[in-house]
Amino acid sequence: MSSRDPHPLTAFAQRLGSRVPLSEPASAAVLALPHSVRVMPAGEHIVRERDRPSHCCLMLSGFSYRHKIVANGGRQILAIHMAGDMVDLQNTFFASSDHNVQTLTQCEVAFIPRTSLEELAFSFSSVGKAMWLETLIDGSIFREWIANVGRRNAKQRIAHFLCEFAVRLEAIGLGETCNYELPMTQEQIGDVVGLTSVHVNRTLMALDREGLTERTRRSVIILDWQQLARAGDFNTHYLHMPEQPSALA
Amino acid sequence: MSSRDPHPLTAFAQRLGSRVPLSEPASAAVLALPHSVRVMPAGEHIVRERDRPSHCCLMLSGFSYRHKIVANGGRQILAIHMAGDMVDLQNTFFASSDHNVQTLTQCEVAFIPRTSLEELAFSFSSVGKAMWLETLIDGSIFREWIANVGRRNAKQRIAHFLCEFAVRLEAIGLGETCNYELPMTQEQIGDVVGLTSVHVNRTLMALDREGLTERTRRSVIILDWQQLARAGDFNTHYLHMPEQPSALA
DNA sequence: CGTGTTTTTGACTTCAGTCAATTAAAGTGG
DNA sequence: CCACTTTAATTGACTGAAGTCAAAAACACG
Structure with a gap:
């Protein structure tokens, strides 16, 4: 997943293959996708609302986030x-993007022409199905976030987010479930869960005080996974992962 | 769209065709999909969480809703x-559904075997692309709802929902944008926008009092569309409609 | 008509927001 | 390595939007 990988698209091919088994030629076709790799600094826009992106962007390393700005200037991270x-599979098929995408940390991203991706999806139905599944999983996560923000209180929302991030990180082999770096400010966490940074701070400190977590700066240590998952009403079901991560078996 | 339609799938074929132009044979293949039509009473489950639906369900008439139940028993409509x-395109490709789908009113639904739909999508790339677009639009609406529930206040959330429902209804030729039936209780509206029914009631009455709307039971009359759209920070962009409805031009 | 929803209203509570100040950390350039 | 700036985290006092509880009024429906 780093720039020293033999081929930048290997991780992507593996990801697709974990959703739907890919034949040799299908896998080769994924790796043969035309692309250009770029390193982007933190805080840079990858896609702006109203853009018509001609390329789809694949994350190779680092973190990025999608967000919308609402009427009073508030921001919601999606x-x-x-x-x-x-x-950006989401946007490449639309006339114009309905939201922004921005880097959270320095990122390596591979830009792939929309048309190549589209051709590939329809020449290898296994690849097409895997890509479709990816977008369906995105949708599933969106739904869980609607429920998180709409019907859970501050403690539940934040605990849920900490759990989700942990599980997703582990799924791609970065960091352990119970000890990881969260590359976000408390303000940004607030924009994820629909709270102010002040209240995020108070809630994070309460989780620490209750012995569920232990934070130092950006590092998160989950001391009691079971408790935190319970507190956040968290369950991996909606992530539709190929196999359950060990910690939750 | 009613049971007196010559063919129950005509509306579906038209919908897909409005996203991506369909050739004669592609269109014919859509209409040739095996299916069985059922009439379901209000309040019935179409899909339950953890189900593995073998059929995808297409709405022919009536209204249904997806929802999740959270830890404290609260419900969020998605x-x-x-x-x-x-x-149920969302669920048919997953091992098991991550949420519930239930009828809101009496509905006519066509059940289509998952496998037939999948085959069709990959034998006609136009159909596949149109279906993919449909799921991407669902995703776009989910994102807007995250922002609605996460970063807007009660008045904005409800105004936004009233606008969205109006536009979507008009897009399928049912009811006018500014005068329609909303087939939901205030409790259900609350579950859409993440508020209690009491607060929904107070907010709806405030919109009436301000002269933006006029309600009698389930009927909604929008007296001032511009104002209501502004109040709800509403903009049709995220709906990615083939063409803009007249009222918003 | 009576019965069960749904809507409406009022009094009171609470969770989260606001405003503002303080502390801590992370860079930055000399 | 140290002053200097900037950004992020923390804390406190106060406010306010939305929730809770409970009862009354208005409908819908058999």
Whole structure:
């Protein structure tokens, strides 16, 4: 997943293959996708609302986020993306993007022409199905976030987010479930869960005080996974992972 | 869209065709999909969480909704579906559903075997692309709902929902944008926008008092569309409609 | 008509937001 | 390595939007 990988698209091919088994030629076709790799600094826009992106962007390393700005200037983060995620399948088929995508940390991203991706999806139905599944899983996560923000209180929302991030990180082999770096400010966490940074701070400290977590700066240690998952009403079902991660078996 | 339609799938074929132009044979293949039509009473489950649906369900008439139940028993509605919507593309490709789908009113639904739909999608890339677009639009609406529930206040959330419902209804030729039936109780509206029924009631009455709407029981009359859209921070962009409805031009 | 929803209203509570100040950490350039 | 700036985290006092509880009024429906 780093720039020293033999081929930048290997991780992507593996991800697709974990959804739907890919034949040799299908797998080769994925790796043969035309692409250009770029390193982007933190805080840079990958896609802006109203853009018509001609390229789809695949995360190779680092973290990015999608967000919308609402009337009073408030920002809502809609998704966090990490290595292996196709950031912009959502927008490439639309006339124009309905939201922004921005890097959270420094990122390596591979830009793939929309048309090549589309051709590939329809020449290899296994690849097409795997890509479709990816977008369906994105949708499933969106639904869980609607429920998180709409019907859970501050403690539940934040605990849920901490669990989701942990599980997704582990699924791609970065960091352990119970000890990881969360590359976000408390303000950004607030924009994920629909709270103010002040209240995020108070809630995070309460989780620490209750012995569920232990934070130092950006590092999160989950001391009691079971408790935190219970507190956050968290369950991996909606992530539709190929296999359950060990910690939750 | 009613049972007196010559063919129950006509509306669906038209919907797909409005996303991506369909050739004669592609269109014929859509109409040739095996299916069985059922009339379901209000309040019935179409899909339950953890189900593995073998059929995908297409709305022919009536309204249904997806929802999740959270830890404290609260319910969050994730989407409202109306005639022409594919209700369960989301779940048919997963091992098991991650949420419930239930009828809101009496509905006519066509059940289509998952496998037939999948075959069709990959034998006609136009159909496949149109279906993919449908799921991407669902995703776009989910994202807007995250922002609605996460970052807007009660008045904005409800105004936004009233606008969205109006536009979607008009897009399928049921009711006018500014005068329609909303087939939901205030409790259900609350479950859409993440508020209690009491607060929904107070907010709806405030909109009436301000002269933006006029309600009698389930009927909604929008007296000032511009104002209501502004109040709800509503903009049709995220609906990615083939053409803009007249009222918003 | 009576019965069960649904809507409406009022009084009171609470969770989360606001505003503002303080502390801590992370860079930055000399 | 140290002053200097900037950004992020933390804390406190106060406010306010939305929730809770409970009862009354208005409908819908058999």
